[in-house]
Amino acid sequence: MASECELTVYECPSCDTYQLGSTEMNCCEESMNELDDTVPIEPPDEEQLLRTVFDISETELEVCRHLMSEPEVTIEELADAVDRDRSVVARHINHLVELGMVEKRSRVLSEGGRVNIYSHRSADAVRRQFKLGLYTWMVDAVDVIDDISKEKLELVVQGDEPETDQSPVIVDRDEST
16 A cells, blocks of 8 residues: 655745645745644544535435445435435435445346445545545635635735725616516
């Protein structure tokens, strides 16, 4: 098994850019400084992380917990186990499949027809999928921060509302149409 890499925040002494990396980083043709101090925020717990980054609801966590205790299940079995409507469980299980936490297979029934069977993926596979999703989310989150204009940031710092034109609005309506 590959060793876990440690991620560190680096800052460019020339342009004040931040980067996240596992080895020494370079910017502006010079080495970036490793930051020891960071923004004082509370680290997320598992449920908060899963909710925020992956939009996993409490019901999905319940479905997932039950699924982890069984080798494979159908939607009907899951719905009975978590005491939820079949359509609700189907929606949640499909989200978990999209996230890569659950595998979906189709099985031919001996009496004819097909049924979807769901099984959990290995803890390592799910952890790898979560890391990929988190890194992707982080790149998108950094883009959102980069798109915040200077004016918006000043309003956040000052706590003021943006000035708007408060002149009355006159609407000319033609009653004949």
